[in-house]
Amino acid sequence: MLFTPLIAAAILASTSLAAPTMTYSKNATTATSTTSIAPPPATSTTSSSTLDITQQLFLADTAVDRFALLPQDSQFVFDFGNPALKGKGGKGGDLIAANRKTFPALVGTGSGMAVGFLGPCGFNTPHVHPRGTELQIVTSGRLVTEMLPENGVFTNNNAAEGRRVITNTVNTFQMTPFYQGSIHTQFNPDCTPVTFVAGFNHEDFGTGQAADELFAMSPDVVSAAFGQAIDGADVAKFKGAIPTSIALGVEQCLQQCGIAKR
Structure with a gap:
């Protein structure tokens, strides 16, 4: 192959760019490469x-x-039975949650869990989980559960019959799902304690008590939501009476178990 002066110059130029710089020490017998390497990207200085x-x-x-x-x-x-975690939920029992804050080992798992301890006639008031679907299994006793799916789900698929409320009695070692964002509730109809375990597909499933959130809005909004059912001047009374977590309830159970109403 014949090299023209232009081709030869190009080859020499590319060779000189690719070759590492060589340095020599007086006492060294071999050359040492000092090819320069780009510095790593800067990292955060946050401690x-x-x-x-x-x-x-x-x-x-x-x-x-x-x-x-x-x-x-x-x-x-994570110890759901830790006495230090109990006594904070309400007068009807306790609900202890393992999420990524209370149990950091869950970070990266996409999972969370809660254990509920409901006393006689204990009532876990209607609530939602904004970021997770709950799979609940009763491990002792039984629960009466209710769940309202989203708008457009009607009894017998008939709008005239109103919203569908999925109601079940869940016995020991039976399970029921509560879908993400659905309003649901659990009630212990017996005079003995109930324990349930709830698994979630989120490390921070969250909980919002439906009635407490509704009545936290301004009196005008609450009055508008209920029409003439509640007068705006009475909203403050309702706010003070709404439990934010598990509460005692249901007249028949209270009478059966000899629990005085408050």
């Missing part, structure tokens, strides 16, 4: 000491790094 463990787990590059942030085996156990 990990200013972040809680859940935040650090979120920022970890890999699952391996997350495990390094949880060096104790005990950090992978």
Whole structure:
């Protein structure tokens, strides 16, 4: 092949760009390459000491790094029976949640769980989970459950019959789903305690008590929502009477169990 002066110049130029720079030491017998390498991208200067463990787990590059942030085996156990967690839910029982804040080992799993302890006639007031579907299994006793799906779901598929309310008695070791965003409730109809376990497909499933949220709105909005059923001047009375979590209820059960009304 014949090299023209232009081709030869191009080959020499490309060779000089690709070749590493070589330096020599007087006492060295071999050449040392000093090919320059681009510096790594700048990293955040935020100190990990200013972040809680859940935040650090979120920022970890890999699952391996997350495990390094949880060096104790005990950090992978959550105790729903811990007495320190009880007595905070309401006068009818307790609902203890394991989410990514209360149990950081859940970060990255996309899962959460709660355990409910309902006393005699205990009533978990109507509520929603904005970010998760609940699969609830009764482990002792039984529950009467109700769930309202979204708009457009009617009894017998007939709008004239009104909204469909899915009602069941869930016995020990039976399960029922409560779909994400659906209003649902659980009631213990017996004089003995009930325990249930609820699994969620979200690390932060959240809970909103329907009545408490509704009456937290301004009196004008509440009055408009109920029409003439509630006078605006009486809204404050209702706000003070609405439990935000588990409460005692249902007349028949209270009488049967000899529990005085408050």
